[in-house]
Amino acid sequence: MTDRDTALAMLAAVNPVADPAAIDVDELRTVIDRCEHEVSADRSANDRVTRGERRSREAVSSPRPTPALAFAVAFGLTVVAVVAAAFFGRDAGLAPSDERPVTTTTPITTTTFAVTTSGSLSMVKDIPYASEGEVDLTTSVFFPSEGEGPWPVIVVYAEYCTGCEADNTARILAMRGAVVFAPVWAIEDVSATEYVEGALFDRAACAVGLAQAVAPQFGGDPNRTIVMGDAGGEHPATWVAYGLERTSACPEPVRYPPVGLVVGAPQWLFHEDLWDQDFVSADAVALDTLDRFLNPERWHTADDLAVYLWATAYQGNNRILDGSDAEGWLAMRDSTGTLVADLEAVGAFDDGVMLLEDDARLMEARLRGAGIPVVTHYDETYLTTLSVKLYDEIWTFIDGRR
Amino acid sequence: MVLSTTETRERYRRLFADHHRAIYAYFRRRIEVESAQDCTAETFLIAWRRIDDVPDGGELRWLYITARNVLRNVYRSKRRSFTVPGIDRDVADCGETPEVVLLRHEEEAAVRAALEHLRPDDREVLLLSVWEELPRDDIAAILGCSPHAVSQRLHRASGRLAKELDRVTTTPINRVVPTRVEELP
Numbered sequence: 001m002t003d004r005d006t007a008l009a010m011l012a013a014v015n016p017v018a019d020p021a022a023i024d025v026d027e028l029r030t031v032i033d034r035c036e037h038e039v040s041a042d043r044s045a046n047d048r049v050t051r052g053e054r055r056s057r058e059a060v061s062s063p064r065p066t067p068a069l070a071f072a073v074a075f076g077l078t079v080v081a082v083v084a085a086a087f088f089g090r091d092a093g094l095a096p097s098d099e100r101p102v103t104t105t106t107p108i109t110t111t112t113f114a115v116t117t118s119g120s121l122s123m124v125k126d127i128p129y130a131s132e133g134e135v136d137l138t139t140s141v142f143f144p145s146e147g148e149g150p151w152p153v154i155v156v157y158a159e160y161c162t163g164c165e166a167d168n169t170a171r172i173l174a175m176r177g178a179v180v181f182a183p184v185w186a187i188e189d190v191s192a193t194e195y196v197e198g199a200l201f202d203r204a205a206c207a208v209g210l211a212q213a214v215a216p217q218f219g220g221d222p223n224r225t226i227v228m229g230d231a232g233g234e235h236p237a238t239w240v241a242y243g244l245e246r247t248s249a250c251p252e253p254v255r256y257p258p259v260g261l262v263v264g265a266p267q268w269l270f271h272e273d274l275w276d277q278d279f280v281s282a283d284a285v286a287l288d289t290l291d292r293f294l295n296p297e298r299w300h301t302a303d304d305l306a307v308y309l310w311a312t313a314y315q316g317n318n319r320i321l322d323g324s325d326a327e328g329w330l331a332m333r334d335s336t337g338t339l340v341a342d343l344e345a346v347g348a349f350d351d352g353v354m355l356l357e358d359d360a361r362l363m364e365a366r367l368r369g370a371g372i373p374v375v376t377h378y379d380e381t382y383l384t385t386l387s388v389k390l391y392d393e394i395w396t397f398i399d400g401r402r
Numbered sequence: 403m404v405l406s407t408t409e410t411r412e413r414y415r416r417l418f419a420d421h422h423r424a425i426y427a428y429f430r431r432r433i434e435v436e437s438a439q440d441c442t443a444e445t446f447l448i449a450w451r452r453i454d455d456v457p458d459g460g461e462l463r464w465l466y467i468t469a470r471n472v473l474r475n476v477y478r479s480k481r482r483s484f485t486v487p488g489i490d491r492d493v494a495d496c497g498e499t500p501e502v503v504l505l506r507h508e509e510e511a512a513v514r515a516a517l518e519h520l521r522p523d524d525r526e527v528l529l530l531s532v533w534e535e536l537p538r539d540d541i542a543a544i545l546g547c548s549p550h551a552v553s554q555r556l557h558r559a560s561g562r563l564a565k566e567l568d569r570v571t572t573t574p575i576n577r578v579v580p581t582r583v584e585e586l587p
Binding site: 006 | 557
């Protein structure tokens, strides 16, 4: 019989890293280099403050620096740069990158792609952006064959549809002057748990990282990234635009917070099949995922994010209200204690049905409350797909994200 | 408190210098080298982006909590479970005969198998205590429970580890039931 102390001693003996101080510096070089690279190259370091933090910072007055203070600050920055250079073992220190860089034309990743051109449109099919088990997740990219870039970069997620990509939307937008990526993000065997815990959206976010890394090769400027999706595709698009992605497993991280979010038929947060069972069982991760979507304090958006939001009167996925909703399924979702009141404010309970439009109006209210500009289009039709009129409006919005 | 850019970078520099080896070791004890490097970089990138959230005096706890979340995502995204990475050590330690080396390898294999069969919450509390050598207050903060609960969990988990060791050492290693695919608690 093994006793506890012996078991613990045996466990200590198999510690793969008994002494962290003895780790070879060469083994850590990759980590040090990557941290140095990310901190110096990722402008989002300063942009991705939460909305709450931003308000706090704006509340702090910034006195005009005196010449002596300016000298001290400059001297301090120089010292820090030297210290950082010594620390990271590089000639260059941690150059602050507070401002959005000018148009980016240098590819982050250089890969040779097989481009197919047909008339005014060129495309590359099936570029891998992540893997899930044995399955490679891929994206196609469509871009103008002619004309002058740099073009905005758009990543458009199809509705939840296994193996589908939004290639039709991608072609239409690319022909208007954009580099458009259409990733396959919904694959088979995705559990409801993966959905509500956000793992699915994290994987989908890898497509944005890949798009930003390769877009300059097709004339795209990743600095002007717009994410787009409707129905189920709204979730990964919003996930990235809100800076919620946890992309440690992505081959390429999201380097530039999107400046535009185009979503339709959002947000499906009150859907019975997708979410209810997790809330009934008080799944803390599911609640956290919902909170990330709904709570602006959790968002890490670009300062200049703007949103185009559309919804129609489509009735297919609406929820009948029975009067006990506020104490029941809604209460289980209400992490901030304001959900019911906010839904009331946007008229969600007026007609006995929780429409997708009610989701959209809640999203609009919270975006506006966070100071994010929103363009809306509430359509009385029952369309579930993009109309020509919507494409025109969306393109006007995208073209304005400069 | 709102820090200037200079102060923020200086704080981050200190955070990295003080703790990157501990966080790398945390990952290295749980996943292979390349993933450990990726995860460590990811953890410190998160720390950089959210430097204002990192509490003064509680930096290491915050980093461990973040590292744990990063690891959870790796397990989840790769649909993999916990396995003990190989131990980097010279096979021929001074003075060890081949028989001693063989016995040591068998013992290590038994501990690994026992560890991989523990429930995730048992395993985590044991590893934070024995491998990371963290005090119970820190473990409590990382796991989100009280120090008293940590003591109880450690007591139960060490007992279960002892039982598992007995089980795997009386069962041929290659007959041990494969580990369930599971996530961190």
